[in-house]
Amino acid sequence: MDISVIGSGYVGTTIAACFADLGHSVVNIDVDADVVEAINAGDTLIHEEGLPELVAKHAGENGTGRLRATTNYEALLETDVTFLCLPTPQYDDGSIDLSIIETGAEQLGETLKGKSGWHTVVVKSTVVPGTTDDVLTPIIESASGRTAGEDVGVGMNPEFLREGTAVTDFLDPDKIVLGADDERTRRDMQEVFAPLEAETGAPVVETDTRTAEMIKYANNAFLATKVSLINDLGNICKEFGIDAYEVADAIGLDDRISEQFLRSGVGWGGSCFPKDVAAIIAAAKANDYEPTVLEAAVELNDKQPERLLELLDSHVDVEGERVAVLGLAFKPGTDDTRNSRAIEVIEGLQARGARVVGYDPVATENMRERFPDVTYAESAAEALEGAVGAVVVTDWDEFAALDDGFEAMKELVVVDGRRIIEPTPKITYEGLTW
Incomplete structure (x- = not known):
C-alpha cells in the first residue's frame, strides 16, 4: 500500500x-x-x-x-x-x-x-x-x-x-x-x-475515533498510576525496613497485578506519561470532573526526587561540595531528557549549593542545553572522582559495573533511585524505597 x-x-x-x-x-x-x-x-x-x-x-x-x-x-x-x-x-x-x-x-x-x-x-x-x-x-x-x-x-x-x-x-x-x-x-x-x-x-x-483516543490516555494513565502506587508502597516499606523489591516480586505473581511497572524508584518522566496524564486531567476538569486518583499519582511522582535528595542530606552536607548525578535521560536506551527526574534532582542540588557533575552515556548534550552551568563528565568514573555523594537517576547497565569506581569519591555515599548499584561494605548506600 x-x-x-x-x-x-x-x-x-x-x-x-x-x-x-x-x-x-x-x-x-x-x-x-x-x-x-x-x-x-x-x-x-x-x-x-x-x-x-x-x-x-x-x-x-x-x-x-x-x-x-x-x-x-x-x-x-x-x-x-x-x-x-x-x-x-x-x-x-x-x-x-x-x-x-x-x-x-x-x-x-x-x-x-x-x-x-x-x-x-x-x-x-x-x-x-x-x-x-x-x-x-x-x-x-x-x-x-x-x-x-x-x-x-x-x-x-x-x-x-x-x-x-x-x-x-x-x-x-x-x-x-x-x-x-x-x-x-x-x-x-x-x-x-x-x-x-x-x-x-x-x-x-x-x-470509533473517540474511544481510540481515550484508550491511549487510559493506557498511560493506568501505567503511570501503577508506578506511583508502587513508589508509595516502596516509601512505606522503607519506613519499616522492608525490601520493597521483594514485596513487589511477590505481589507481581498475582496475575491481576503482574510484575511489570513494579520497580519502585525516583518516578516516571519522559514525553508520554507526564504529558498524557496532565492532558487527561485537564480534559476531565474541563468537563467538571475531578480525577482524584490521577492527581494523587502526579503529586506522589513529583515528590520522589526531593525524597532522594533528603536521603542524601541525611549523610552529607553538599553545600560547596561535588555531587555526581549518574543518568540524565529519563530512561535508559534514549537520549531524551524531557521531564527526566534528573532535572528536579539537579535543581535541588543547586538549591543546596552543591557543585553538580552530571554523566549520561548519550543524553549529556540535551541536558547541557537546560543546565549549561553544570559540569559534565566523560565517564561515570570521572563524575565520581572527588564527590561527597552520588545519586543514581537512570538505570543504565554500565552503572551496575562501576565496582571500584566509587573508591575515587571523597565520601562513599550513594543514593540509588533505580536499584542498579550493588551495595558493598565500603559504600554508605541508600535505596530510595528500600
Whole structure:
C-alpha cells in the first residue's frame, strides 16, 4: 500500500520505517530539510535502538526504495493513506496545544484538492477524546472541500511506542487499535495493518475515533498510576525496613497485578506519561470532573526526587561540595531528557549549593542545553572522582559495573533511585524505597 507520514519526529520516523519494513511504500513529509536529507541518505537524527538500521535498509542509495522523505506535501497525492504524526505540546495547565497538528491538517486538506477519489487520513498524534471528530475532521473537510465518510476518511490509530524500544513495540505490539467512524476508513486501516497482524497475531481492537483516543490516555494513565502506587508502597516499606523489591516480586505473581511497572524508584518522566496524564486531567476538569486518583499519582511522582535528595542530606552536607548525578535521560536506551527526574534532582542540588557533575552515556548534550552551568563528565568514573555523594537517576547497565569506581569519591555515599548499584561494605548506600 502507498502510505504518507506527515511528521518525521520520533513517532513519524519510527512508523514510516516500520511500515516500509512491512512491505508498504512510504513517503515521510516534514518541513525540516535537514531531517529529510538525512532520511534520503539512509540515516536518521533520532537516537532509537534499531531505527538507524531500518532507515538504512529501506532509504538511501543502498536501500530497498520503500522509504523516502520530502518537504513537499503534494507527495501525499500519490498515496492512499496519510498518517498525521505531528507534535501536540503541552500548555502550562496541562492541556494540549493543537496548533501544529491543526496547521498540518489544513495543509493536508488544501493538498487533497488536487486529488480525485477517496483518501484516508489517520491521526497518529496523541489527542484528547473528541479531537479527531470535532477539531481535525472539520479542518480537513473545510480545506479540501470534501465530506468525511463520502470522499475522505478520517480515523485514529494511537501509538504505544516506548522510547528505547519503539521499533520492537511497533513490530511486536500487544495490541493494534483502529478507530474509525465509517466502514471505508476502517477497511483502509485494516489493510495497512494486515501484514503486522498476520506476522504477529496481535489482537486488533476496532472501535470509533473517540474511544481510540481515550484508550491511549487510559493506557498511560493506568501505567503511570501503577508506578506511583508502587513508589508509595516502596516509601512505606522503607519506613519499616522492608525490601520493597521483594514485596513487589511477590505481589507481581498475582496475575491481576503482574510484575511489570513494579520497580519502585525516583518516578516516571519522559514525553508520554507526564504529558498524557496532565492532558487527561485537564480534559476531565474541563468537563467538571475531578480525577482524584490521577492527581494523587502526579503529586506522589513529583515528590520522589526531593525524597532522594533528603536521603542524601541525611549523610552529607553538599553545600560547596561535588555531587555526581549518574543518568540524565529519563530512561535508559534514549537520549531524551524531557521531564527526566534528573532535572528536579539537579535543581535541588543547586538549591543546596552543591557543585553538580552530571554523566549520561548519550543524553549529556540535551541536558547541557537546560543546565549549561553544570559540569559534565566523560565517564561515570570521572563524575565520581572527588564527590561527597552520588545519586543514581537512570538505570543504565554500565552503572551496575562501576565496582571500584566509587573508591575515587571523597565520601562513599550513594543514593540509588533505580536499584542498579550493588551495595558493598565500603559504600554508605541508600535505596530510595528500600
